Amino acid sequence: MNKCLFFLTILFLVACNQKKSNNSSSDHEYTNALINESSPYLLQHAHNPVNWRPWGQEALDLAKKENKLIIISVGYAACHWCHVMEHESFEDTLVAKIMNENFVCIKVDREERPDVDDVYMSACQLIKGGGCGWPLNAFALPDGRPVWAGTYFPKDQWTKILEQFKNINETDHDKLVESADQLTKGIISMEEIDLVTEELEYTKNELDDIAEKFLSNIDFEEGGRKGEPKFPMPNNYEFLLKYFHFSGNQKALDAVYKTLDKMAMGGIYDQLGGGFARYSVDGIWMVPHFEKMLYDNGQLISLYANAYKLSKKPLYKKIVDETIEFCLRELGNAEGGFYSSLDADSEGEEGKFYVWTKSEIDSIIGDKTKANIFNEYFSIEENGNWEHHNILHISDQLDDILKKNKISEKELNQILEDCKSKLFAHRSDRIRPGTDDKTLSSWNGLMLRGLVEAYKATGNKKYKELASKSADFLEKHQIQEEYRLNRNFKNGKSTINGFLDDYATVIDGLMGMYQISFDETYLVKAEKLTKYAMDHFFNDESKMFNYASDLDPPLVAKKSEIADNVIPASNSMMARNLNTLGTYLYKPEYLNQSKQMMNNVMEQLVLTDTPNFYSNWCSLYLELLNPPYEIAILGENYETLRSEMATTYLPNAVLLGGNSEGTMDLLKDKLQEDQTLIYVCQNKVCKFPVDNVEAALNLMK
Numbered sequence: 001m002n003k004c005l006f007f008l009t010i011l012f013l014v015a016c017n018q019k020k021s022n023n024s025s026s027d028h029e030y031t032n033a034l035i036n037e038s039s040p041y042l043l044q045h046a047h048n049p050v051n052w053r054p055w056g057q058e059a060l061d062l063a064k065k066e067n068k069l070i071i072i073s074v075g076y077a078a079c080h081w082c083h084v085m086e087h088e089s090f091e092d093t094l095v096a097k098i099m100n101e102n103f104v105c106i107k108v109d110r111e112e113r114p115d116v117d118d119v120y121m122s123a124c125q126l127i128k129g130g131g132c133g134w135p136l137n138a139f140a141l142p143d144g145r146p147v148w149a150g151t152y153f154p155k156d157q158w159t160k161i162l163e164q165f166k167n168i169n170e171t172d173h174d175k176l177v178e179s180a181d182q183l184t185k186g187i188i189s190m191e192e193i194d195l196v197t198e199e200l201e202y203t204k205n206e207l208d209d210i211a212e213k214f215l216s217n218i219d220f221e222e223g224g225r226k227g228e229p230k231f232p233m234p235n236n237y238e239f240l241l242k243y244f245h246f247s248g249n250q251k252a253l254d255a256v257y258k259t260l261d262k263m264a265m266g267g268i269y270d271q272l273g274g275g276f277a278r279y280s281v282d283g284i285w286m287v288p289h290f291e292k293m294l295y296d297n298g299q300l301i302s303l304y305a306n307a308y309k310l311s312k313k314p315l316y317k318k319i320v321d322e323t324i325e326f327c328l329r330e331l332g333n334a335e336g337g338f339y340s341s342l343d344a345d346s347e348g349e350e351g352k353f354y355v356w357t358k359s360e361i362d363s364i365i366g367d368k369t370k371a372n373i374f375n376e377y378f379s380i381e382e383n384g385n386w387e388h389h390n391i392l393h394i395s396d397q398l399d400d401i402l403k404k405n406k407i408s409e410k411e412l413n414q415i416l417e418d419c420k421s422k423l424f425a426h427r428s429d430r431i432r433p434g435t436d437d438k439t440l441s442s443w444n445g446l447m448l449r450g451l452v453e454a455y456k457a458t459g460n461k462k463y464k465e466l467a468s469k470s471a472d473f474l475e476k477h478q479i480q481e482e483y484r485l486n487r488n489f490k491n492g493k494s495t496i497n498g499f500l501d502d503y504a505t506v507i508d509g510l511m512g513m514y515q516i517s518f519d520e521t522y523l524v525k526a527e528k529l530t531k532y533a534m535d536h537f538f539n540d541e542s543k544m545f546n547y548a549s550d551l552d553p554p555l556v557a558k559k560s561e562i563a564d565n566v567i568p569a570s571n572s573m574m575a576r577n578l579n580t581l582g583t584y585l586y587k588p589e590y591l592n593q594s595k596q597m598m599n600n601v602m603e604q605l606v607l608t609d610t611p612n613f614y615s616n617w618c619s620l621y622l623e624l625l626n627p628p629y630e631i632a633i634l635g636e637n638y639e640t641l642r643s644e645m646a647t648t649y650l651p652n653a654v655l656l657g658g659n660s661e662g663t664m665d666l667l668k669d670k671l672q673e674d675q676t677l678i679y680v681c682q683n684k685v686c687k688f689p690v691d692n693v694e695a696a697l698n699l700m701k
Contacts, residue, residue, distance in 0.1 A: 309456070
């Protein structure tokens with residue numbers, strides 16, 4: 001490591017000191033430039049005494065004019081420790097005085113501007129060797145190049161850091177320039193990827209080796225990855241479901257079912273109102289970090305729906321139904337879009353909206369016998385199971401509860417539903433966590449896919465209607481002229497030029513809409529968005545996609561998303577989109593581009609010990625190794641057969657058809673008068689058509 005970077009790292013890295021937040025002042029003595037923003041997170045800071053500015057050229061020009069370092073402070077509305085640092089430091093007039101006199105201070109909503117967040121988060125990870133999060137606080141030269149970055153700091157440590165950088169800038173500015181040079185080079189190189197020109201072989205043995213490393217990181221007792229905290233990583237388990245389908249590896253299926261069962265029983269799942277929190281701070285899914293994010297819930301709806309198709313477990317359908325109901329109730333807008341998140345805090349306390357004392361529960365339920373059963377089932381303790389309060393999580397002693405109380409499982413479920421209804425009604429009168437009511441295209445694309453998979457799995461027509469309404473919302477408000485996509489919708493305005501993840505998830509959602517409607521216009525829109533992304537995001541040298549459009553002002557580093565996280569990387573999503581769209585539209589150029597992107601990532605995927613960070617690429621590997629079945633359903637009765645077919649877990653199939661042949665090459669000459677037939681094809685070669693789903697499934701065995 002460069003000596004300057006080492007010096008700054010040793011000097012400034014400090015440990016987080018967890019403290020409770022205090023209620024912020026409401027007397028608006030101060031107002032800064034964030035008052036004109038629409039982001040709920042930025043507006044939370046609009047009355048800080050810090051002279052915050054939004055990210056943009058105006059703030060950078062001011063820093064150059066006044067020759068000041070920049071502070072870039074990044075967070076999001078549902079972030080608990082962001083609130084803590086605001087209350088401790090950014091509302092303090094003495095701290096604000098130091099910041100205002102010596103720095104140009106910029107606030108960034110990471111959900112609105114993930115491109116900016118990525119640059120300074122990369123700087124933090126380079127300095128700390130990983131382990132960074134939000135709030136993210138970076139110091140940069142007036143040109144935006146970072147010199148140092150960290151996370152949450154208590155007020156006394158933040159003040160010392162401010163003074164140190166003030167002094168270094170005045171007495172040894174060259175060290176900051178040297179750090180900026182080194183960090184910027186590191187950021188640029190972090191996700192550099194070489195173009196692979198030779199033809200690569202995809203083999204079952206290689207995939208088995210990757211899957212074995214994948215499974216070695218699984219906690220088979222509690223589900224999820226080994227250790228704590230526990231994060232839902234839906235795309236990890238989507239891959240393992242697919243891998244089981246192709247390989248028959250029971251261990252892969254066990255990993256999925258154990259994880260889904262434990263999450264559904266845990267405190268990470270809202271046992272009263274449905275929906276999942278961001279993660280659990282422990283290793284048993286019990287104590288959540290209480291914020292709820294649309295991107296988690298949209299993907300988990302898909303995952304539980306797909307697991308239900310395979311298992312037919314009533315629990316998984318219950319989770320799908322309740323989580324969709326949560327999203328509609330708490331995050332849905334009137335036009336079919338979905339808001340971003342719910343805060344972890346209410347009344348200045350993390351989790352206050354969701355937790356209970358035993359005496360509260362007993363009083364609300366009223367009936368002592370029912371209360372005792374409820375308390376036993378949900379692991380309620382007299383003195384609380386978390387910070388003198390109780391988080392509802394399901395006991396695994398079901399048989400003991402039934403025997404002890406001499407009741408049937410049906411009777412138990414009725415008691416639980418009655419009690420939950422009372423507690424939910426009582427909870428609804430509490431002061432609610434704040435809602436981040438911006439609507440992001442990328443996260444709505446994930447939710448759209450969730451609704452699509454829920455409809456396939458359950459046949460519930462309400463979910464198809466919701467999916468259609470969601471797609472209409474995106475088309476009406478977010479898709480602009482020439483199929484340019486905006487990222488954000490708030491207060492009736494569509495803003496912020498879209499990033500690659502916006503295109504990737506919306507394209508996937510629209511292809512999903514085709515699968516449940518056989519309306520070709522969805523594929524037309526998906527292809528137009530794909531062509532726009534190719535024109536404005538594609539990197540001709542690497543044959544990958546840049547994260548930001550060529551229409552956006554360049555940042556200090558041009559970034560691509562390669563590694564999959566809780567949301568799959570936008571490049572892995574686009575690669576899978578191209579493979580699917582190329583199959584539907586019979587376009588070899590899309591298929592070849594998808595394979596080229598996979599080739600580029602292969603070395604990283606094969607060599608890594610943590611393929612869970614490439615899980616969506618693993619799914620693409622499976623799809624390239626096992627060419628999809630093209631299942632064409634044509635005739636007057638197509639909808640009935642399509643719906644029946646969709647309830648089966650078919651990760652290696654694309655469904656298409658209707659009551660006419662339309663314009664797709666894959667449907668030509670397949671419509672037969674007075675018959676509804678299913679054609680099972682692979683690589684454009686079709687088997688003899690059949691007239692029922694069971695026969696069609698047998699052709700795929």
